[in-house]
Amino acid sequence: MALGEELKLPAGDNKVPFKAWMRSMVPVDHLEVVCNGSVVRDLKLRADRKSGDGEDMIPISKSGWCLLRASSEKPGHPVFDDYVYATTSPVYVSVGGAATKSAEDAAFFLAWIGRLDAAVRPNRDWNTSEEETLVLKTLDQARQVYEALQK
Numbered sequence: 001m002a003l004g005e006e007l008k009l010p011a012g013d014n015k016v017p018f019k020a021w022m023r024s025m026v027p028v029d030h031l032e033v034v035c036n037g038s039v040v041r042d043l044k045l046r047a048d049r050k051s052g053d054g055e056d057m058i059p060i061s062k063s064g065w066c067l068l069r070a071s072s073e074k075p076g077h078p079v080f081d082d083y084v085y086a087t088t089s090p091v092y093v094s095v096g097g098a099a100t101k102s103a104e105d106a107a108f109f110l111a112w113i114g115r116l117d118a119a120v121r122p123n124r125d126w127n128t129s130e131e132e133t134l135v136l137k138t139l140d141q142a143r144q145v146y147e148a149l150q151k
């Protein structure tokens with residue numbers, strides 16, 4: 001199963017095998033399998049905290065998504081962000097033919113888009129008016145996608 005693909009499972013409780021690996025140029029504190037926003041497996045990091053591998057089974061009983069997430073609790077050279085954070089693209093999971101969409105996830109992204117919109121609309125540091133138009137149009141299109149998922 002490749003990232004971005006959909007795994008179709010029968011209705012009920014399923015045990016799904018996975019294999020995951022991570023390599024990083026900076027140490028991380030956590031390597032986790034996340035499904036529908038919840039950590040379902042903590043994976044062991046190697047001593048240098050720059051890599052980890054895992055293989056196990058995870059329970060899946062409802063449609064949604066799963067991904068691999070790596071994060072740290074503080075910045076690390078050469079990443080000067082507040083903390084190191086990365087995820088894979090998700091694998092989408094359909095259980096018993098139920099849709100993979102989530103009103104809760106849609107609400108999260110609508111709020112995020114709202115914060116982005118509030119930050120960029122007053123900005124006057126655009127390179128061109130076309131750049132401004134494209135960014136605002138992209139935010140509007142994204143908002144429409146997540147509004148549709150809430151219905």
